[in-house]
Amino acid sequence: MFKKTRHKTISRIIEDNLDYLVSFAYYRLGNHDEAEDLVYDAILKFLERDTDNIKLESIRLYIFRIVHNLCLDYVRSDHKDLLPIENFDIGEGVDEALDLEDADRINACLDxxxxxxxxxxxxxxxxxxxxxxxxxxxxxxxxxxxxxxxxxxxxxxxxxxxxxxx
Amino acid sequence: MDDYKEIKELLKPRRDIKASEELRLKVNRALEQKDRKHVIRQWVFGGIGLSAVAAVLMFVLIPSGMSAKEILAEAIKALESTEYIEMTVEIRTRPVENFRYIDINEDFVVHNIYIADSDSLLKWRIDKGERIATSNGSDIYTWLPSLKLGMHLSGVDNERVLGYMATLLTSKKILETELYNCTNGDGAEYKVNKKGNEIILTVHAVPQGNFENPYLLNSSISESENIRRYVIDADTKRLKRATVSVISRNREITVLKISAINYGRHKYDICRLADGIRYVETDNHPVGLIGLSAEEAALTVLNAFADWDNSVLDKVMMRAVSDITYREKFSGSRLVSIGHSFTSGTSNSIFVPYTLELRDGSIHCHNIALQETDSGGWIVTGGL
Known part of the structure; x- marks a missing residue:
């Protein structure tokens, strides 16, 4: 019964933080689809692990850490910098173009x-x-x-x- | 901290990035099926924490007439994900020296290595008795228990701290690294043989670096002519054994041997830091001595030992390091002579020979190692 409650709590933590995790990955990868793929993969990795010894209050940061390290791997594997806004096909959607412009603006400062x-x-x-x-x-x-x-x-x-x- | 209000405003996101409905559905399905044994997933990056050269390698039965390059590059098969590896490695070195250092004249020192490869994090711990290091995947801590002094390094590759041993941290990395060397033609020769249920990979490599001055020749595996032999289980593709030999004066001397490898479940916190150790943060390195040649910098530092002049020494070494590691030995010493600077091997350091008369009258000869910072200042990196 205790395990079931714990699993429910973990599920709720993941669902509550999904937007933050995608945003976290997005501003490092500059691509929404890849950010979501990365976050999904991070969650799967987390679910495969034996996490019974991790306190519930540490689960959120644990998952952030996985996402953070996957982002580092992605950047180190020479994949790409952010797609410059001028190469972006505006036909993909105005919202996505504006998201990318914003990410580009922020990363230009931090680079x-x-x-x-x-x-x-x-x-x-x-x-x-x-x-x-x-x-x-x-x-x-x-x-x-x-x-x-x-x-x-x-x-x-x-x-x-x-x-x-x- | 609200001095930064303007900068924060500049950096603040103006868009609201959210997870798509599609992702939410996928995550909910995954949460519902948490107990499933097999997870099939699309990995967009082509590998788990691996470089772009090759995701994984598979050895096939060796047909005659194929070159080692063709065999290594021919087939790809994912190795089973291994979470925990415990390894015993014996290396000819000194227990207190850094992990890159080898010495063909020294006895073997046992290194206990613990590896946990999970969540695309590579955690490890290497214990050679008088020097220990551990990494949580992003930060490296290394310390000398006898001095109760350690260092915290962040954003540093494992290879910089461990040298060749970094390639032992995952069996995938060994194969990948050797393939990379093979395809990039660094002068190494490769041979693959199959014997019973074992595949034997042999690599014969030349020393890397400039040895016009042979000071660093054979002081690390990469800076030696060496033969690396790997024995791999043909069924599981797991590394079983490995040795590295150095060729010196036409003799082959074994300098590294893996005497035991155990693949198993994670047993304890390998990133545990020792208590009572002062960990020095290496983020803030000294400014260095600016506007001097290497010899002039060496002269300035070594002369500063007489009165232990911290106004000089703080510019070239972190105070904790100089006080704990060197002060007792070198304070009150007198500089007798220095020589001409030189470089050797692959090191970024410039070495300056020196002779000191220590406080007790004994003579100490060595080569002080200096490196230039980004701002052109000389700092001490070793050789004391």
Whole structure:
């Protein structure tokens, strides 16, 4: 009975976080279909695992971590950067074009940063994750997460100021 | 932190990305069928955490007249997903040295390796007694228990820390790496044989790097002329044994042997960090000594040992490392001489020979290793 309740809770956690997970993957991959494929695969991987020893309150971050690492694999496997907006076939749909333009805009800002700083900024500002959650996903200390955030944001602020002045 | 209000506004998404109905239905079906044994899925990326060169390899029965390249490249079959591997590897090295280091004159040191390959995360732990390292798939922690000092490295490839041992972390990686070398023609020769129920892959490789100065020759597997032999179970395609030998002065000396591999279920938390260790964050490396040649930088650092001048040493080493690892030995020493800088092997370091008279009057000769930071400053990376 306990197992059944646990499974129900896990199912609810997954369903409640599906939008966040797809958004999380989308802003790293720049393609909605691939983001959904990746999230689906992450959930299947999670379901195959023996997760009885994971606390319910950690399930959400555990799945985020899987998605995060699959995104890293995808980017490292030389697949592609974001599809530039000018190569996008507008016939696919206005909404998708606007989504991609938005992702393109955000990634253009973050591309100037080292990956580990951009990663933390994405998670905090775009994905809305707290430093506690970020430290759980990336397996780093909170102070490291905050330090990377500050370092990256300082760089962005300097870039922004320089742009304004030029 | 709200100094960043403007930047946050700039970065804030203006679109609302949501999961499609189709995805929701698929996920609900998967949740309902959680107990099923076989999951068929479409993997859009062509492999699970594998490089673009080859997703997986399969060895076939060896027909006569086929080259090793043709055989290796001919067929593809997914290896069974292996979650947990426990490996015992003996390597000629010193227990306290870094994981890349080998020495053909040293005895074998036992390395206990634990691997958990799951969820596209490769977690591992390597314990050689006086040096231990572990990774959760993204961050690497390595520490020396005797010094209670460790390092935290993030965004660093396993290969940079482990050298050749990184290829042992998954059997898939071994085959893939050897195929990659084969197809990229790095001068290695390959041979495949079948003996009973075992397939034997032999790779004979030349040393990688520039050895005009032979300082680093044979100090790592990649920087040696070596023969790598792998024994693979023909039925399960799992790695059974492996040895690596170095060819030195026409002698073949075994420097690495896998004496045991066990495939099984995950048993304990292999990413557990040791207590009581001070882990230094390597994100913030020192600024370095700027505007100097390598020899001048070496001179400055080694002279700073006399009074343990932290205003100099903090620029080239992290304080925790210099205080814990070097201060006791080098504080109060006197620089006797330095030599001309040189490079060797594949290392990014520049080496400067030096002689120090230590506080107790003994003489210490070595080659200090320096690297240039992105901003052109010299930092110390070894050789003390």
């Amino acid at each position: 100037a940063l080292p990956l580990r700083e951009a990663d933390v900024i994405r998670m905090h500002v775009i994905d809305g994750l707290s430093f506690v959650e970020i430290s759980g996903i990336l397996s780093i200390t909170q102070s490291t997460a905050k330090s990377r955030y500050k370092s990256g944001m300082d760089k962005l602020r300097n870039l922004f100021i320089n742009k304004k002045m030029s």
